[in-house]
Amino acid sequence: MNITAADVNKLRQLTGAGMMDCKKALTEAEGDFDKAVEVLRKAGQKVAAKRADNETSEGVILVDVSEGGKSAIVLALACETEPVSNVENFKTLADQILQAAVKNQAKDKEALLALALENGQSVQENITELIGKIGEKIVVSSYEFIEGEQVVAYIHSNKKAAGIISFANTGGADVNELGRDVAMQVVAMKPVGLDKEDVDPTIVEKEIEIGKDQARQEGKPEAMLEKIAMGKLNKFYKENTLLNQEFVKDGSMTIAQLIEKTVKGLKITSFKRIVIG
Numbered sequence: 001m002n003i004t005a006a007d008v009n010k011l012r013q014l015t016g017a018g019m020m021d022c023k024k025a026l027t028e029a030e031g032d033f034d035k036a037v038e039v040l041r042k043a044g045q046k047v048a049a050k051r052a053d054n055e056t057s058e059g060v061i062l063v064d065v066s067e068g069g070k071s072a073i074v075l076a077l078a079c080e081t082e083p084v085s086n087v088e089n090f091k092t093l094a095d096q097i098l099q100a101a102v103k104n105q106a107k108d109k110e111a112l113l114a115l116a117l118e119n120g121q122s123v124q125e126n127i128t129e130l131i132g133k134i135g136e137k138i139v140v141s142s143y144e145f146i147e148g149e150q151v152v153a154y155i156h157s158n159k160k161a162a163g164i165i166s167f168a169n170t171g172g173a174d175v176n177e178l179g180r181d182v183a184m185q186v187v188a189m190k191p192v193g194l195d196k197e198d199v200d201p202t203i204v205e206k207e208i209e210i211g212k213d214q215a216r217q218e219g220k221p222e223a224m225l226e227k228i229a230m231g232k233l234n235k236f237y238k239e240n241t242l243l244n245q246e247f248v249k250d251g252s253m254t255i256a257q258l259i260e261k262t263v264k265g266l267k268i269t270s271f272k273r274i275v276i277g
Helices: 005-015 019-028 033-050 088-104 109-114 123-134 176-189 201-217 222-240 255-262
Strands: 058-065 071-079 138-147 150-155 161-168 250-254 267-275
Touching (some): 005 019, 005 033, 033 123, 058 088, 058 161, 071 088, 071 150, 071 267, 088 109, 088 123, 109 138, 123 138, 138 161, 150 176, 176 255, 176 267, 255 267
Antiparallel strands (some): 058 071, 150 161, 161 267
16 A cells, blocks of 8 residues: 555645654555544544643633623633643634634533534544644643623733633723732732632631641640631731732732722622633
8 A cells, every 4th residue: 555645745734643643544544534534533542641640831821701891711721831832733722712612602611622613523622633743731721601790801921820800880880900900919819719708618727727736836825726826817818818918009908998999889709810830
Protein backbone atom coordinates (compact mmCIF):
# COMPACT_ATOMS: atom_id res chain seq x y z
CA MET A 1 0.00 0.00 0.00
CA ASN A 2 1.39 3.39 -1.03
CA ILE A 3 0.55 6.34 1.27
CA THR A 4 1.35 9.45 -0.74
CA ALA A 5 2.40 12.86 0.57
CA ALA A 6 -0.86 14.21 -0.87
CA ASP A 7 -2.84 11.71 1.24
CA VAL A 8 -0.94 12.68 4.37
CA ASN A 9 -1.44 16.38 3.67
CA LYS A 10 -5.17 15.85 3.06
CA LEU A 11 -5.56 14.14 6.45
CA ARG A 12 -3.49 16.85 8.07
CA GLN A 13 -5.75 19.54 6.63
CA LEU A 14 -8.78 17.57 7.78
CA THR A 15 -7.64 16.97 11.36
CA GLY A 16 -4.84 19.43 12.14
CA ALA A 17 -2.64 16.57 13.37
CA GLY A 18 1.09 16.45 12.63
CA MET A 19 2.46 15.00 9.40
CA MET A 20 4.07 11.95 11.01
CA ASP A 21 0.94 11.22 13.08
CA CYS A 22 -1.17 11.43 9.94
CA LYS A 23 1.15 9.09 8.03
CA LYS A 24 1.07 6.55 10.89
CA ALA A 25 -2.73 6.78 11.13
CA LEU A 26 -3.19 6.27 7.37
CA THR A 27 -0.81 3.32 7.42
CA GLU A 28 -2.65 1.72 10.32
CA ALA A 29 -5.99 2.38 8.60
CA GLU A 30 -4.71 1.00 5.30
CA GLY A 31 -5.44 4.25 3.51
CA ASP A 32 -9.03 4.60 4.78
CA PHE A 33 -9.49 8.26 5.73
CA ASP A 34 -12.45 7.72 8.10
CA LYS A 35 -10.56 4.97 9.94
CA ALA A 36 -7.46 7.17 10.05
CA VAL A 37 -9.45 9.97 11.72
CA GLU A 38 -10.67 7.43 14.30
CA VAL A 39 -7.09 6.27 14.88
CA LEU A 40 -6.06 9.85 15.61
CA ARG A 41 -8.99 10.31 18.02
CA LYS A 42 -8.05 7.15 19.90
CA ALA A 43 -4.49 8.42 20.10
CA GLY A 44 -5.85 11.55 21.80
CA GLN A 45 -7.78 9.43 24.29
CA LYS A 46 -4.63 7.44 25.12
CA VAL A 47 -2.63 10.63 25.71
CA ALA A 48 -5.46 12.06 27.82
CA ALA A 49 -5.56 8.94 30.01
CA LYS A 50 -1.78 8.86 30.39
CA ARG A 51 -1.56 12.53 31.45
CA ALA A 52 -4.78 12.62 33.54
CA ASP A 53 -2.92 13.28 36.80
CA ASN A 54 -0.70 16.06 35.42
CA GLU A 55 -1.12 19.60 36.74
CA THR A 56 -2.61 22.28 34.49
CA SER A 57 -1.19 25.60 35.68
CA GLU A 58 -1.29 27.47 32.36
CA GLY A 59 -4.05 28.38 29.93
CA VAL A 60 -6.54 31.13 29.24
CA ILE A 61 -9.67 32.56 30.85
CA LEU A 62 -12.33 34.06 28.59
CA VAL A 63 -15.35 36.10 29.71
CA ASP A 64 -18.54 37.07 27.90
CA VAL A 65 -20.95 39.53 29.50
CA SER A 66 -24.36 39.63 27.80
CA GLU A 67 -25.70 42.78 26.20
CA GLY A 68 -27.40 44.66 29.00
CA GLY A 69 -25.19 42.97 31.59
CA LYS A 70 -27.80 40.56 32.93
CA SER A 71 -25.54 37.51 32.73
CA ALA A 72 -21.93 36.50 32.24
CA ILE A 73 -20.11 33.36 31.20
CA VAL A 74 -16.57 32.60 32.36
CA LEU A 75 -14.52 29.83 30.79
CA ALA A 76 -11.07 28.66 31.91
CA LEU A 77 -9.31 26.33 29.46
CA ALA A 78 -6.16 25.03 31.13
CA CYS A 79 -3.07 23.20 29.91
CA GLU A 80 0.28 22.12 31.34
CA THR A 81 2.73 24.62 29.82
CA GLU A 82 2.77 28.24 28.69
CA PRO A 83 3.89 27.50 25.09
CA VAL A 84 0.77 25.35 24.54
CA SER A 85 -1.46 28.16 25.87
CA ASN A 86 -0.08 30.33 23.05
CA VAL A 87 -0.59 27.76 20.28
CA GLU A 88 -3.18 28.97 17.76
CA ASN A 89 -5.16 25.71 17.89
CA PHE A 90 -5.51 26.06 21.67
CA LYS A 91 -6.67 29.69 21.52
CA THR A 92 -9.05 28.93 18.66
CA LEU A 93 -10.64 26.03 20.55
CA ALA A 94 -11.09 28.23 23.64
CA ASP A 95 -12.88 30.83 21.51
CA GLN A 96 -15.09 28.18 19.88
CA ILE A 97 -16.06 26.72 23.26
CA LEU A 98 -16.96 30.16 24.61
CA GLN A 99 -19.07 30.94 21.53
CA ALA A 100 -20.94 27.64 21.91
CA ALA A 101 -21.51 28.35 25.60
CA VAL A 102 -22.95 31.79 24.82
CA LYS A 103 -25.10 30.53 21.97
CA ASN A 104 -26.56 27.68 24.04
CA GLN A 105 -26.49 29.45 27.42
CA ALA A 106 -24.90 26.39 29.05
CA LYS A 107 -25.59 26.55 32.78
CA ASP A 108 -22.79 24.28 34.05
CA LYS A 109 -19.60 22.49 32.98
CA GLU A 110 -21.34 19.19 32.32
CA ALA A 111 -23.74 20.84 29.87
CA LEU A 112 -20.86 22.74 28.28
CA LEU A 113 -18.74 19.65 27.60
CA ALA A 114 -21.69 17.96 25.85
CA LEU A 115 -22.31 20.86 23.44
CA ALA A 116 -21.57 20.26 19.77
CA LEU A 117 -19.13 22.58 18.01
CA GLU A 118 -19.24 23.43 14.29
CA ASN A 119 -17.46 20.21 13.31
CA GLY A 120 -20.28 18.16 14.88
CA GLN A 121 -18.13 16.81 17.70
CA SER A 122 -18.76 17.65 21.35
CA VAL A 123 -16.60 20.09 23.29
CA GLN A 124 -15.04 17.17 25.16
CA GLU A 125 -14.30 15.29 21.92
CA ASN A 126 -12.61 18.39 20.49
CA ILE A 127 -10.51 18.77 23.64
CA THR A 128 -9.47 15.10 23.50
CA GLU A 129 -8.58 15.45 19.83
CA LEU A 130 -6.40 18.48 20.56
CA ILE A 131 -4.69 16.56 23.38
CA GLY A 132 -3.72 13.95 20.79
CA LYS A 133 -2.24 16.61 18.50
CA ILE A 134 -0.39 18.56 21.18
CA GLY A 135 0.50 15.69 23.55
CA GLU A 136 -0.41 17.59 26.72
CA LYS A 137 -3.30 17.56 29.19
CA ILE A 138 -6.05 20.11 28.41
CA VAL A 139 -9.16 20.63 30.53
CA VAL A 140 -11.99 23.06 31.16
CA SER A 141 -10.74 23.81 34.68
CA SER A 142 -13.55 26.25 35.53
CA TYR A 143 -16.87 27.24 34.04
CA GLU A 144 -19.37 29.68 35.54
CA PHE A 145 -22.72 31.02 34.37
CA ILE A 146 -23.75 34.05 36.47
CA GLU A 147 -27.01 35.98 36.32
CA GLY A 148 -28.17 39.14 38.09
CA GLU A 149 -29.72 42.56 37.83
CA GLN A 150 -26.31 43.75 36.66
CA VAL A 151 -23.24 41.56 36.24
CA VAL A 152 -19.76 43.06 35.90
CA ALA A 153 -16.56 41.21 35.03
CA TYR A 154 -12.85 41.94 35.32
CA ILE A 155 -10.22 39.81 33.63
CA HIS A 156 -6.54 40.24 34.47
CA SER A 157 -4.16 41.23 31.68
CA ASN A 158 -2.51 37.79 31.61
CA LYS A 159 -5.94 36.15 31.12
CA LYS A 160 -5.23 33.75 33.99
CA ALA A 161 -7.48 35.37 36.61
CA ALA A 162 -10.97 36.87 36.55
CA GLY A 163 -13.51 38.24 38.99
CA ILE A 164 -17.27 38.45 38.46
CA ILE A 165 -19.73 40.49 40.56
CA SER A 166 -23.53 40.25 40.50
CA PHE A 167 -25.49 43.27 41.80
CA ALA A 168 -29.09 43.85 42.92
CA ASN A 169 -30.96 47.06 43.83
CA THR A 170 -29.02 49.16 41.34
CA GLY A 171 -31.91 51.60 40.97
CA GLY A 172 -31.02 51.92 37.30
CA ALA A 173 -27.55 53.28 38.11
CA ASP A 174 -24.52 52.32 36.03
CA VAL A 175 -22.33 50.30 38.40
CA ASN A 176 -19.79 49.10 35.85
CA GLU A 177 -16.89 51.12 37.26
CA LEU A 178 -17.72 50.06 40.81
CA GLY A 179 -18.16 46.45 39.68
CA ARG A 180 -14.78 46.44 37.99
CA ASP A 181 -13.12 47.77 41.15
CA VAL A 182 -14.81 45.15 43.32
CA ALA A 183 -14.03 42.36 40.82
CA MET A 184 -10.36 43.43 40.88
CA GLN A 185 -10.54 43.27 44.69
CA VAL A 186 -11.87 39.71 44.45
CA VAL A 187 -8.95 38.66 42.23
CA ALA A 188 -6.34 40.36 44.41
CA MET A 189 -7.65 39.66 47.92
CA LYS A 190 -9.13 36.17 47.47
CA PRO A 191 -12.21 36.44 49.73
CA VAL A 192 -13.65 33.11 50.88
CA GLY A 193 -17.20 34.41 51.29
CA LEU A 194 -19.41 37.45 50.75
CA ASP A 195 -20.07 37.97 54.48
CA LYS A 196 -19.50 36.09 57.74
CA GLU A 197 -22.48 33.77 57.32
CA ASP A 198 -21.28 32.68 53.88
CA VAL A 199 -18.00 31.18 55.07
CA ASP A 200 -17.86 27.37 54.96
CA PRO A 201 -18.40 26.01 58.52
CA THR A 202 -15.36 23.75 58.17
CA ILE A 203 -13.19 26.82 57.53
CA VAL A 204 -14.69 28.51 60.61
CA GLU A 205 -13.97 25.44 62.77
CA LYS A 206 -10.41 25.27 61.46
CA GLU A 207 -9.78 28.96 62.20
CA ILE A 208 -11.11 28.60 65.74
CA GLU A 209 -8.80 25.63 66.37
CA ILE A 210 -5.84 27.52 64.92
CA GLY A 211 -6.67 30.48 67.17
CA LYS A 212 -6.82 28.26 70.24
CA ASP A 213 -3.54 26.52 69.37
CA GLN A 214 -1.77 29.84 68.85
CA ALA A 215 -3.06 31.18 72.18
CA ARG A 216 -2.10 27.96 73.95
CA GLN A 217 1.44 28.14 72.53
CA GLU A 218 1.64 31.74 73.78
CA GLY A 219 0.92 30.45 77.27
CA LYS A 220 -2.57 31.90 77.62
CA PRO A 221 -4.84 30.34 80.32
CA GLU A 222 -7.10 27.52 79.06
CA ALA A 223 -10.20 29.43 80.21
CA MET A 224 -9.32 32.31 77.86
CA LEU A 225 -8.65 30.26 74.74
CA GLU A 226 -12.21 30.38 73.38
CA LYS A 227 -12.48 34.15 73.76
CA ILE A 228 -9.07 34.72 72.16
CA ALA A 229 -9.93 32.35 69.29
CA MET A 230 -13.19 34.21 68.62
CA GLY A 231 -11.28 37.47 68.47
CA LYS A 232 -8.92 35.98 65.91
CA LEU A 233 -11.93 34.64 63.99
CA ASN A 234 -13.42 38.13 63.77
CA LYS A 235 -10.10 39.33 62.36
CA PHE A 236 -10.23 36.47 59.85
CA TYR A 237 -13.74 37.58 58.77
CA LYS A 238 -12.53 41.17 58.33
CA GLU A 239 -9.63 40.09 56.14
CA ASN A 240 -11.31 37.28 54.18
CA THR A 241 -14.97 38.15 53.55
CA LEU A 242 -15.57 40.53 50.65
CA LEU A 243 -17.99 42.97 52.29
CA ASN A 244 -15.77 43.34 55.37
CA GLN A 245 -12.45 43.69 53.56
CA GLU A 246 -10.82 47.10 53.32
CA PHE A 247 -11.11 48.50 49.81
CA VAL A 248 -7.65 48.12 48.26
CA LYS A 249 -7.89 51.51 46.54
CA ASP A 250 -8.99 53.31 49.71
CA GLY A 251 -8.26 51.66 53.06
CA SER A 252 -10.49 54.13 54.90
CA MET A 253 -13.61 52.14 53.90
CA THR A 254 -14.77 48.56 53.56
CA ILE A 255 -16.34 47.13 50.41
CA ALA A 256 -19.74 47.27 52.15
CA GLN A 257 -19.24 50.98 52.83
CA LEU A 258 -18.01 51.54 49.28
CA ILE A 259 -21.10 50.09 47.62
CA GLU A 260 -23.48 51.88 50.02
CA LYS A 261 -21.68 55.16 49.31
CA THR A 262 -21.88 54.61 45.55
CA VAL A 263 -25.58 53.64 45.33
CA LYS A 264 -27.71 53.63 48.47
CA GLY A 265 -29.27 50.19 49.01
CA LEU A 266 -27.05 48.52 46.41
CA LYS A 267 -26.34 44.85 47.12
CA ILE A 268 -23.75 42.35 45.93
CA THR A 269 -25.69 39.11 45.52
CA SER A 270 -22.75 36.89 44.53
CA PHE A 271 -19.19 36.88 43.30
CA LYS A 272 -16.85 34.42 41.58
CA ARG A 273 -13.07 34.24 41.46
CA ILE A 274 -11.60 32.10 38.68
CA VAL A 275 -7.86 31.47 38.48
CA ILE A 276 -5.56 29.24 36.46
CA GLY A 277 -2.39 28.21 38.26
